[in-house]
Amino acid sequence: xxxxxxxxxxxxxxxxxxxxxxxxxxxxxxxxxxxxxxxxxxxxxxxxxxxxxxxxxxxxxxxxxxxxxxxxxxxxxxxxxxxxxxxxxxxxxxxxxxxxxxxxxxxxxxxxxxxxxxxxxxxxxxxxxxxxxxxxxxxxxxxxxxxxxxxxxxxxxxxxxxxxxxxxxxxxxxxxxxxxxxxxxxxxxxxxxxxxxxxxxxxxxxxxxxxxxxxxxxxxxxxxxxxxxxxxxxxxxxxxxxxxxxxxxxxxxxxxxxxxxxxxxxxxxxxxxxxxxxxxxxxxxxxxxxxxxxxxxxx
Amino acid sequence: xxxxxxxxxxxxxxxxxxxxxxxxxxxxxxxxxxxxxxxxxxxxxxxxxxxxxxxxxxxxxxxxxxxxxxxxxxxxxxxxxxxxxxxxxxxxxxxxxxxxxxxxxxxxxxxxxxxxxxxxxxxxxxxxxxxxxxxxxxxxxxxxxxxxxxxxxxxxxxxxxxxxxxxxxxxxxxxxxxxxxxxxxxxxxxxxxxxxxxxxxxxxxxxxxxxxxxxxxxxxxxxxxxxxxxxxxxxxxxxxxxxxxxxxxxx
Numbered sequence: 001x002x003x004x005x006x007x008x009x010x011x012x013x014x015x016x017x018x019x020x021x022x023x024x025x026x027x028x029x030x031x032x033x034x035x036x037x038x039x040x041x042x043x044x045x046x047x048x049x050x051x052x053x054x055x056x057x058x059x060x061x062x063x064x065x066x067x068x069x070x071x072x073x074x075x076x077x078x079x080x081x082x083x084x085x086x087x088x089x090x091x092x093x094x095x096x097x098x099x100x101x102x103x104x105x106x107x108x109x110x111x112x113x114x115x116x117x118x119x120x121x122x123x124x125x126x127x128x129x130x131x132x133x134x135x136x137x138x139x140x141x142x143x144x145x146x147x148x149x150x151x152x153x154x155x156x157x158x159x160x161x162x163x164x165x166x167x168x169x170x171x172x173x174x175x176x177x178x179x180x181x182x183x184x185x186x187x188x189x190x191x192x193x194x195x196x197x198x199x200x201x202x203x204x205x206x207x208x209x210x211x212x213x214x215x216x217x218x219x220x221x222x223x224x225x226x227x228x229x230x231x232x233x234x235x236x237x238x239x240x241x242x243x244x245x246x247x248x249x250x251x252x253x254x255x256x257x258x259x260x261x262x263x264x265x266x267x268x269x270x271x272x273x274x275x276x277x278x279x280x281x282x283x284x285x286x287x288x289x290x291x292x293x294x295x296x297x298x299x
Numbered sequence: 300x301x302x303x304x305x306x307x308x309x310x311x312x313x314x315x316x317x318x319x320x321x322x323x324x325x326x327x328x329x330x331x332x333x334x335x336x337x338x339x340x341x342x343x344x345x346x347x348x349x350x351x352x353x354x355x356x357x358x359x360x361x362x363x364x365x366x367x368x369x370x371x372x373x374x375x376x377x378x379x380x381x382x383x384x385x386x387x388x389x390x391x392x393x394x395x396x397x398x399x400x401x402x403x404x405x406x407x408x409x410x411x412x413x414x415x416x417x418x419x420x421x422x423x424x425x426x427x428x429x430x431x432x433x434x435x436x437x438x439x440x441x442x443x444x445x446x447x448x449x450x451x452x453x454x455x456x457x458x459x460x461x462x463x464x465x466x467x468x469x470x471x472x473x474x475x476x477x478x479x480x481x482x483x484x485x486x487x488x489x490x491x492x493x494x495x496x497x498x499x500x501x502x503x504x505x506x507x508x509x510x511x512x513x514x515x516x517x518x519x520x521x522x523x524x525x526x527x528x529x530x531x532x533x534x535x536x537x538x539x540x541x542x543x544x545x546x547x548x549x550x
Binding site: 065 | 300301340342345350387507508510512515518519521530536
């Protein structure tokens with residue numbers, strides 16, 4: 001049987017398959033043993049509770065999904081009180097996704113979470129397209145990214161993963177900046193900007209107008225971003241964006257991702273992560289190649 | 300909640316617009332509660348991407364059935380499927396209706412809003428309730444059964460007019476304890492206004508676009524007034540049934 005173990009920062013993953021933040025929750029534990037995943041990434045948490053954006057928040061398009069959730073979450077205190085102990089029951093790496101409206105707010109959240117056991121890493125979400133002050137504005141400026149990650153690096157020894165946006169001209173600059181500041185890994189990509197319009201009402205199908213676009217339609221965009229970034233950084237990349245099956249996952253790994261995350265497809269087939277884990281094992285056995293040798297092996 | 304790939308065991312074509320698909324699974328049928336729903340997807344089709352939510356229409360002999368209206372790509376794909384072909388089912392999901400005992404109950408449905416009620420009526424009958432069932436549709440094609448009081452907008456069957464006109468007249472002469480309603484949002488809004496006049500408890504089953512269907516993504520939220528404050532609730536997990544008076548209806 002192929003060995004799928006992989007190191008992401010200070011974490012050892014039993015396999016390279018995880019879930020994209022915002023597309024997974026403990027509800028899935030009713031359907032399968034989620035300890036089988038390499039890691040679980042929580043929905044993004046902010047210091048204070050966020051009600052989220054006005055509905056409608058979703059629209060399905062020909063080749064993907066538009067969403068404008070707006071980081072709805074119960075806030076740090078409620079998350080620790082109600083959710084964290086549930087996550088801690090699972091025998092896998094727990095990564096808490098975090099957003100904030102200032103460097104000090106990010107710091108405050110991590111300081112508090114660092115006191116909690118069984119959290120293995122943080123995904124720093126500086127790339128949400130659906131919130132004004134706690135999202136993409138952070139992730140499009142290499143200076144801010146450097147200051148933010150340097151600050152967080154001083155606070156925590158746990159693994160720091162920085163989630164990057166593709167909605168930028170030179171993603172490599174942001175990636176290098178995060179790496180230099182002490183990030184342990186990068187995850188990319190977050191959603192791209194998208195829109196859909198109802199031609200009867202002539203209104204956008206999403207209340208906010210512009211939304212985040214995910215699913216199969218963004219896979220080529222995600223893949224080339226992973227490919228570009230893998231060439232300029234040494235830290236591992238968690239690739240995501242439109243992964244629907246093992247073949248899609250393999251493309252990301254060959255492009256340079258050390259691990260992959262499934263997002264929208266969880267909504268279509270809740271067992272997809274398990275299928276991909278099995279599919280990767282089968283591929284490695286058939287191709288007689290070690291997993292580490294496959295990463296970035298694009299010719 | 301279970302996720303299974305199951306063959307269609309029965310397919311009943313009602314008319315040009317509506318059909319019923321039935322699946323057989325002991326575990327799934329055993330978990331079903333009136334007002335809950337399943338998400339169905341044809342695994343052979345990549346588009347549409349997301350599974351679609353359907354109310355549990357009825358449950359009997361370990362079978363679960365879904366009344367489906369041909370409205371878009373997914374439902375047209377389902378209508379073309381044959382007995383023996385497999386569909387991916389996730390469910391049962393959501394909370395469903397709060398059941399009552401020994402009450403006078405009014406059920407109001409519009410169009411495909413009829414879907415969850417045969418299962419509910421079966422349960423309510425077992426609990427010795429007196430049930431009045433009003434159903435409305437655009438034309439005779441939108442009417443499903445003879446054991447309800449029917450309204451059609453074109454008068455092609457039953458009484459001519461809107462079902463909401465019918466229930467208003469009915470409530471002027473009859474007292475009921477609880478109203479259960481499912482149908483288009485404009486109808487539910489009107490039902491809420493009418494129930495308010497007569498001060499009757501109201502449970503409405505809502506439909507929205509969903510991504511996860513299980514409470515993870517927060518995509519299907521609606522606005523609810525709770526303790527005087529407007530909050531977002533997830534239709535898939537907090538609902539699909541809500542207190543009609545608390546729903547902030549869209550204009």
